[in-house]
Amino acid sequence: MRVLFVEVDTERSWAVASIGPGFLASYLRARGHEVHFLRATVDLDDAAIVARVAAIAPELIGVSLTTRQWLRAKDLIATIRQTVDAPVIAGGLHPTFSPEEVLAAPGFDYVCMGEGEVAMAELCDRLAAGKRVGLLTPIGNIWAKGGQKPVLRPPFEPLDDLPFLARDLLDEHHGVVHMATQRGCPFPCTYCAARMYNQLYEGTGEYGRRRSHENVLAELTGLKDEGRLNYVIFLDDTFTINHGWVKEFCKVYGERLHTPFSLHARVETVSDRLLPTLAGAGCTMVTYGVESGSERIRREVMKRPVTNQRFRDVFRWTKASGIAITCNFMLGLPGETREDLQMTLDLAEELIDTGGLLDFGYFVFYPYPGTQLFQECRDRGYLPDDFLTRPANHRESILNLPTLTQDDIGEFYDAFTALRRRAYADRLGAAATADTTSHVDSLALHG
Ligand code: B12
Ligand code: SF4
Numbered sequence: 001m002r003v004l005f006v007e008v009d010t011e012r013s014w015a016v017a018s019i020g021p022g023f024l025a026s027y028l029r030a031r032g033h034e035v036h037f038l039r040a041t042v043d044l045d046d047a048a049i050v051a052r053v054a055a056i057a058p059e060l061i062g063v064s065l066t067t068r069q070w071l072r073a074k075d076l077i078a079t080i081r082q083t084v085d086a087p088v089i090a091g092g093l094h095p096t097f098s099p100e101e102v103l104a105a106p107g108f109d110y111v112c113m114g115e116g117e118v119a120m121a122e123l124c125d126r127l128a129a130g131k132r133v134g135l136l137t138p139i140g141n142i143w144a145k146g147g148q149k150p151v152l153r154p155p156f157e158p159l160d161d162l163p164f165l166a167r168d169l170l171d172e173h174h175g176v177v178h179m180a181t182q183r184g185c186p187f188p189c190t191y192c193a194a195r196m197y198n199q200l201y202e203g204t205g206e207y208g209r210r211r212s213h214e215n216v217l218a219e220l221t222g223l224k225d226e227g228r229l230n231y232v233i234f235l236d237d238t239f240t241i242n243h244g245w246v247k248e249f250c251k252v253y254g255e256r257l258h259t260p261f262s263l264h265a266r267v268e269t270v271s272d273r274l275l276p277t278l279a280g281a282g283c284t285m286v287t288y289g290v291e292s293g294s295e296r297i298r299r300e301v302m303k304r305p306v307t308n309q310r311f312r313d314v315f316r317w318t319k320a321s322g323i324a325i326t327c328n329f330m331l332g333l334p335g336e337t338r339e340d341l342q343m344t345l346d347l348a349e350e351l352i353d354t355g356g357l358l359d360f361g362y363f364v365f366y367p368y369p370g371t372q373l374f375q376e377c378r379d380r381g382y383l384p385d386d387f388l389t390r391p392a393n394h395r396e397s398i399l400n401l402p403t404l405t406q407d408d409i410g411e412f413y414d415a416f417t418a419l420r421r422r423a424y425a426d427r428l429g430a431a432a433t434a435d436t437t438s439h440v441d442s443l444a445l446h447g
Pocket of ligand 2: 185186187188189192193194195237238266289
């Protein structure tokens with residue numbers, strides 16, 4: 001079966017394309033299917049994309065979607081299907097947690113809920129054999145249009161049995177490689193869509209899993225031997241969860257590869273002992289999720305009862321280990337007031353001045369379907385009915401919040417922009433301040 005994965009870019013192309021198709025492609029190839037990749041960049045209009053899809057002549061089209069990608073994918077797929085007669089399957093975070101909406105849209109035939117490797121291979125096998133997939137012939141994890149909600153398969157186990165990522169689908173360049181060593185996150189952050197997988201899989205098996213060191217190192221060693229390894233970006237939600245794993249990994253990685261790398265971590269999961277170990281193995285940058293400077297908001301709204309002092313300490317230890325720090329902040333959460341936003345701005349300023357913060361991202365809160373805060377926003381009437389068709393604008397909130405106006409959020413967003421310009425100017429000189437948008441690749445999206 002000839003499968004085409006279409007990567008739907010939104011406001012710009014991220015350096016790395018969606019990781020899911022990279023896993024799926026290698027799994028499908030190992031079973032004899034042919035896999036192609038097409039990036040629908042923002043500069044390509046629909047006609048050009050349709051022509052490229054038609055030239056590949058796929059027998060099945062796959063799209064991996066976050067909520068932001070859904071907005072463009074919805075129209076794009078409808079247009080593609082007017083010309084190209086191939087069924088379409090959508091998977092990833094958005095289809096998993098909004099399957100009904102995706103299946104109701106023209107052109108979408110299947111939604112994959114949760115992990116896709118085994119499910120998609122079964123779908124390809126069946127379609128290649130000319131068999132139907134529907135009400136009477138269901139496939140675990142796959143919801144066919146007009147069919148019933150599927151039964152979930154247990155999480156794939158062990159992860160070491162998955163073939164290495166099909167890197168031709170990731171758009172990697174200059175030896176900068178992206179690695180995913182774990183699936184699932186044990187923390188309960190209310191704003192996070194990633195953790196909802198754990199909840200989705202409740203009762204089917206333990207969703208939190210990690211590849212062995214040997215397996216991860218074998219993939220990296222292979223890339224090094226091919227001369228394709230200059231820098232590693234670990235995309236794991238929280239790389240530092242299991243200190244035993246991390247220490248063992250650092251030991252061997254430091255000895256065998258010692259290639260610089262970056263990772264995402266929660267301040268709760270690092271220590272003054274672990275950070276020098278990471279630095280010794282080659283870690284050059286850690287991204288932490290700070291999110292708010294208000295301990296009340298973190299505790300009551302985000303379910304992250306960590307103190308501001310912990311951030312100060314961890315930033316100091318990280319800096320002392322010689323590791324650069326980036327972090328992220330969120331503005332405009334339900335229950336937040338101007339005083340809370342001021343605390344976030346104050347903490348950001350303090351961490352820049354004393355904590356060795358190299359750079360940071362700042363995002364207006366957007367409630368992702370499936371998350372606890374999404375449900376709360378909906379229940380309290382903060383979420384407009386047309387939220388799915390509203391583009392997420394970086395300066396405005398899509399929410400109607402009783403405690404903050406759009407102007408309040410915009411004012412603090414601008415203050416963060418000014419702070420970032422100042423930080424750039426202090427470090428690099430005035431000329432460097434021209435483009436300081438809040439979107440920097442590989443900045444943590446959470447953690
Ligand atoms: C790496 C990463 C990125 C990378 C790559 C993006 C990607 N989608 O892979 C980059 C840096 C580009 C990125 C950017 C952004 N990201 Co991001 N990112 C992640 C992160 C940390 C890991 C994703 C990953 O590698 N997963 C590993 C793979 C194996 O899992 P998977 O993607 O779920 O894929 C499996 C299944 O879902 C399924 N599947 C996936 N796709 C498909 C397709 C088909 C056809 C099928 C059948 C199955 C299938 O099978 C896969 C294998 O089993 C996740 C958090 C997380 N843990 O998921 C956030 C996450 C996906 N990102 C998120 C967000 C919000 C963003 C940004 C909007 C950030 C921002 N504020 O601007 C941007 C938008 C990107 C875009 N194009 O729209 C949210 C998405 C929430 C949502 N509902 O949309 C997440 C969940 C983070 C969070 N905590 O909430 N991100
Ligand atoms: S925000 Fe990060 S730490 Fe919190 S649940 Fe999500 S992935 Fe885990």
